[in-house]
Amino acid sequence: MLLKKMIPLSLFTVALLNAAEAELSTINVESTVITEVSQNAQISADLAQALSSSVPSIDMNRRSGIANDIYIRGQKRDNISVDVDGTKIQGACINRMDPPISHILTNQINEVEVIEGPYDVENFGTLSGGVKITTKKPTKDLNAEINLGYGSWSYKKAGISFSGGTDLIRLLVSASYETSEQYEDGNGDTIAQQIDNYATTSNLVGTTKDPRLQPAYYDMDAYTKKSVMTKAFITTAKDQELRLSYTANRSDDVIYGNSKMDALYDDSNIYSVEYNIDNINNVYKNINLQYYYSDVDHPMGTDYRMSSINTGGAVFRNWLTTSMEGVKIKSTFDINSYKILLGLDTSKKTWDGMYYKNGVALMGGRKSIDNAETKNNAVFAKLEKTFGSLNVSVGARYDSTDIDNDSYQSNNYSAISANILTTYNLDEKNKLFLGVGQASRVPDARELYFLNSMGKLVGTPNLEQTKNSEIDLGYEASYDSFNFKIKGFYSILDDYIYYQKDADNNPTTPDTNAFKNIDATIYGTEITASYYASDDITIDAGLSYKNGEKDEALAGQTDKDLADITPLRGNLALNYDYAPQSAATVEVQASDKWTDIDSDNGEQELDSWAVLNLKLKHHINKNTDITFGVNNLFDETYAVNNTYADLVLISAGGSSNVMLMNEPGRYIYTNLTFRF
DSSP: OHHHHHHHHHHHHHHGGGSOOOOOOOOOTTEEEEEOHHHHOOSOSOHHHHHHHHOTTEEEEOOSSSOOEEEETTBOGGGSEEEETTBOOOOOOTTSSSOGGGGSOGGGEEEEEEEESSOOSSSTTOSSEEEEEEEOOOOSSOEEEEEEEEETTTEEEEEEEEEEEOSSEEEEEEEEEEEEOOOOOTTSOOHHHHHHHHHHHTTOTTSTTOOSBOGGGTTOOSEEEEEEEEEEEEEEETTEEEEEEEEEEEEEEEOOTTSSOEEEEEEEEEEEEEEEEEOOSSSEEEEEEEEEEEEEEEEEESTTBHHHHHTTSOOEEEEEEEEEEEEEEEEEEEETTEEEEEEEEEEEEEEEEEEEETTEEGGGTOEEEEEEEEEEEEEEEEEEEEETTEEEEEEEEEEEEEEEOSSSOOEEEEEEEEEEEEEEESSSSEEEEEEEEEEEEOOOHHHHHOBOTTSOBOSOTTOOOEEEEEEEEEEEEEOSSEEEEEEEEEEEEEEEEEEOOOTTSOTTSOOSSOEEEEEEEEEEEEEEEEEEOSSSEEEEEEEEEEEEEESSOOTTOOOOBOTTOOOOEEEEEEEEEEETTEEEEEEEEEEOOBOSOOGGGTOOOBOOEEEEEEEEEEEEETTEEEEEEEESTTOOOOOSSOOOTTSOOOBSSSTTOBOOOOOOOSEEEEEEEEEO
16 A cells, blocks of 8 residues: 555656756745753743743643643644654543643753644644654763752752763763642642632532542642653664664653642653664665654542542542554655655554543443554655755655544544645845645544543544645745744634534533534734844744634534634743853743633633743853743733633533633742753
């Protein structure tokens, strides 16, 4: 099957090789690259917070004090792909307590590329965006780093990394430990107190749905997180290298304030074996073969909540596990100044879950997801070429996917994704870019097969795959005194997978087949700018705006607004480099009111907000840096994400009576880094 689909793609590539020759230049118009992540993200190890503060197209979805999720242009979950050094990991929680991005910590990361739009043919399921994470690599030179952090609410972080080697082998070991008490919002309320306030006003106190933390756990820490990453790069011959890596992530007792359950623990493992050959000949530049395996173990339960006491001591759990296994082969060629990438990609994802009551399988073995397995085989190709002032990149991918489980129907999907990106250099300082792309993603096991604890099928087994057809247009200017970039996009979503809130407004008993295929559109713009006022002073700004609508309201509803479409948001920062490698930053982050909401599906209007952040990073000497900062200086009370019913949140019924999670209030932190 793969060879049959490879032939037309190969002929397509060869046909493009007859144009005029020119030198290739890198095309990077539909992505944002963030470097030195571990050095700059010092508030916590949570990558979601670091990305949402750095990239206008990214918003954060707060789930707890750690392990938060992200949106890219209003898209989340399987609508965006996450790639870690070429590997994949699938969160186990059906309620998104452990998104893929949470299994890698900021102190392990060297660089993050954020892809905006359907412009990545190398990864399965890049529907509307993707995140490519590159972690630190082992070096030949001997070096070490110790990182210590402390902040409000007894936040503590300790990290250490070591790297070194010879011409034959290079090694890297990185380990970290992080913990925090419950943060306080701008009102001075801890997570437990936020839950109390909601439970009291919603008349849930003393009921079987009482979400409050039990007295014994009322002041428990918000989370404890430990991680270890090890790598070995072995030179086997000239220009040939065997790369081995293993990452272990352990999170314990994570409180999810506006969810009904908390994570007892969340353990993940990522293994990778990669073989790379460079400079095979003048045409065949590289071949890379990679095998990876990852798994997640995630039990969540009512162990710490009053609901377990009010139900006669019954503790309910949903214990879920996932695994991902894959092989990818990539080859690159330079032929007459054409850069060509050809690849094969295959993967298998498993997802299984079981309900428990007091440690015994509920109803003799009630499954939340019954051993679902998603198998994907794909072939992809990409070509890059420069014609004078015009840069062109063309990509295509064919996917064949089978999804099976032990309870409901199997599904088979196939799709062709393709895109073209062009950049026209008006001159050395100004450029225009245009992108047109189409990509698809298949439903996941939760959307197809998920059953709630009452045995009701929330999933919809006959869902179609989603297709995104998108156009992107932009302009970029790079001068000595300023940089400016504006991008606009228009996305047409066919068979978009959307969660419909139950008709009787009772989120504890959702309707059967709650996931629907709908048609929708999302459009918006993103602006980034930097002004170099002097050699020492820089002003940075970012702005994003989105609008999303269903083509038609869902059956029985009237609201056509799409959920998860954040309002106008922006940031403005003043940076003063007062000494070499030392800088002071004053930053304002702000958001408009959230009024374009899907009220029929649980969202509520949210107030506008603005916060002021301060940061001072001082380079003491070549071995030592110290950072001091204050986020939300004026202790504002605000929320960054809404209450779309796609997440199971604490609710007393009604579309506007769902608990919001406020952001942390004034947060003071310091970080000390030693390098050897």
